[in-house]
Amino acid sequence: MHRHTNLAEALMDRAMLCAADEALVYPAEGGGGQRISYAALDAHARAVSAWLRARDAPGRRVLLALDPGPHAAAALLGCLYAGAVAVPVPAPTASRTEAERTAAIAKDAAVDLVLTETAHATETSRRLSLVGRTGITCLAVDGLSPHAHPAPYAPAAPHNRTAPHTASDTRTAVPDTTPARTTPDSLALLAYDAGPATAPRGALITHGNLLAAMSALCQALGTGRRSRIGGWLPRHHTPGLIGQLLHPLWLGATAVPLPVRPHLADPVAWLRALSRHGITHTVAPDTCYARCAAEATDEQLAGLDLSRLRTALNAAEPVSAATMAAFHRRCAPAGLRPGALVAGYAPAQAAPFLTAEGRGPVPGLDLRVVDPATRRPQPDGMAGEIWVRGPAVAAGHWGRPRDTEAAGGFLRTGDLGIARDGEVRMTGRTHEGGLADSLMVGGMTLHPQDVERELLRCGRPLGSARVFCAGPGTGPLVVVQEVGTAGGSHAALAGLAGRVRECVAEEFGAATGGVLLVRPGTVRRGGSHKVPRATLREQFLRGEVRPLYQDFAPLPREPAAGGVV
Incomplete structure (x- = not known):
């Protein structure tokens, strides 16, 4: 599919060639689910x-x-x-941090239009109003008929400027259904994978980046037309x-997106979904594989x-050889293939590609x-920060050209790693400079500033907190929380x-x-001064933090009962 100059052309061609094939499967709780053909998805997208x-x-x-x-x-x-x-954000939930992040993204990106759903239109409007983005036209996508097209745009009346105007009319107009004229250098996505809720950073991902990423994913995962690609990584x-x-839509394959939180909470449910839906290719963090190996019973x-x-890629966190061996031993009786x-x-962040050991650069x-x-x-063999550049890597961040200029055209990932024999393995997250704003916890990115701010909002007797990972930017999350009840009972x-x-x-x-x-x-000293996270983490690792109370969750180390040790 290298002949295409933008991803839209490639996706439209696939929809035409695979019209009756299954494009998407959205599993339902208890089995089954919603199945969408390429023709139906394409009609709605048009x-x-x-x-x-x-x-x-x-x-x-x-x-x-x-x-x-x-x-x-x-x-x-x-x-x-x-x-x-496209500027993707999560659908509104009860999370205050997510609400602040969405508002900050809308302001930073200076969004002009909004696509949402009827159930979220009011809350999305409220979030935009927090940063002065009023008068923006919204479309409730679920109210748009795939077989009708809206009339040409007429601006909202001047007096109605306090909230976005939600449009769902489907009056007939003759549409231009050819893809817009975009080039490989045309911007396709602003991906806000980085930065805390108050200062998010949007990666500039072009159509050329996306096309290059498709080929890179084919090589890393070994995917093809018959693949069923599924997982719970946040969309x-x-x-x-x-x-x-x-990627599966570009291939003409089937995408099986799984809900994030249920499968994050219960990794064995992820194994059941892989089996039930015949998923052939998946990606998950080391934590998920470790929990499956430890918790799944006979x-x-x-x-x-x-x-x-065919391929279960262990990525998005440092990979443990012990986890790899334990997962294979535990799941081999269920038919998991060697290799x-x-x-x-x-x-x-900002580099939509994957690498897989042993599958070439x-x-x-x-x-x-x-x-x-x-x-x-x-x-080789010496740890450092991983820097990347290439056709599948974002050129930088929205409104921040110096991010890549200062690194000689490379994108600084903020990941720590070791190179050996032409391959790189992640070992953690850097704590250097402005890149120390994210942690990898169970394959999810957390910003410690966001967690600390939310804990402070809980009110008394909880006070200031510091949040860090036991490992170098990865691993179990540790919270050092000040409390104002030093004489409180154990209960x-x-x-x-x-x-x-x-x-x-x-x-x-x-x-x-x-x-x-x-x-x-312990955390806040001398009024506004807080102990740096790195300093407090070192004190914690040396056993120098003196808690009034401590509580550690058990960490899975060995396969569950019945597993091969």
Whole structure:
């Protein structure tokens, strides 16, 4: 499919060639699910595209705030067809941090239009109003008929400027259904994978980047027309959006997006989904594989068929050889093939490609391990920061050209790694400079500033907190939380620790590995001065933090009962 100059042309051609084939499967709880053909998805996407083009959308930023599902897929494809720039964000939930992040993204990207769903239109409007983005026209995609096209755009009346105007009319107009004239250098996505909620950074991903990423994913995963590609990686971040949605659609294969939180909470449910839906290619973090190896029992594995799984890539976190061996031993009785589990590397941000050990280099990719202080390449076996550039790598961040200029055209991933024999393995996240703003926890990106701010909002007796990972930017999440009840009973302190865990789980969907409740002055000293995270982490690792109460979740180390040790 190298002949195409943009991804929209490639997707439209696939839809025509595979019209009756299964494009998307959205599993339902308890089995079954919603199945969408290429023809149906394409018709819906063309209707969205016509609506956008009637509003002069080519080249403009369009916020996508939808639940993972067929409407979200149609909205994304509609943006690409129309030559608009998609800006994906999560659908509104009760999370205050997500609300702040969406508002900040809308402001930073200066979005011109919004695609959402009827159920989320009001809340999306409220979030935009927080940053002065009023008077923006919204489309409730679920109210748009795939077989009708909206009338040409008429601006909203001047007096109605306090909230976005939600459009769902389907009056007939003659649409232009050809893809917009975009080139490989045309911007396709602003991917806000990086930065805290108050200062998000949007990676500039072009149509050329996406086309190059498709070929790179083919090589890393070994995918083809008969593949069924599925997983639970979040669809508003590049690995899930591009690897588990756009890539299968580009192939003419089947995408099986799984809901994030249920499968993140119960990895064995992920194994059941792989078996039930015949998924052939998946990607998950090391934590997920480790939990499956430790928690899956013989009874749970009975009846599962993992023989159709061709590639299970372990990426997005440092890969443990012990995890790889334990997962294979545990799942071999369910039909997992030798060699199906592969270690790889997926950059945390702005580079929508994957590498897999033993499957050769990505064409055109220049991947280096660099000393962050001297900015010189490290010799094989020496740890450093991973820098990347190439056709599948974003050129930089929206409004921040110096990000790549300062690195000689390379994108600084913020990941730590080691190079050996032409391959790179991730070992953690850097704590150097401005890149120390994200942690990898269970394959999810967390920004410690966001977690700390949310814990402070919980009110008394909880005070200031510091959040870090036990490993170098990865591993179990540790919260050092000041409390104002130093004389509290053991039961009262245990309740406060539970409150901390509950807050992190509900707001961010992440499990907390350890909670240390400490006296005031441990985290915040001298009024506004807070102890640096790196300093407090070192004190924690040396056993120098003196908690009033501590609670550590058990970490799975060995396969569950019945597993081979």
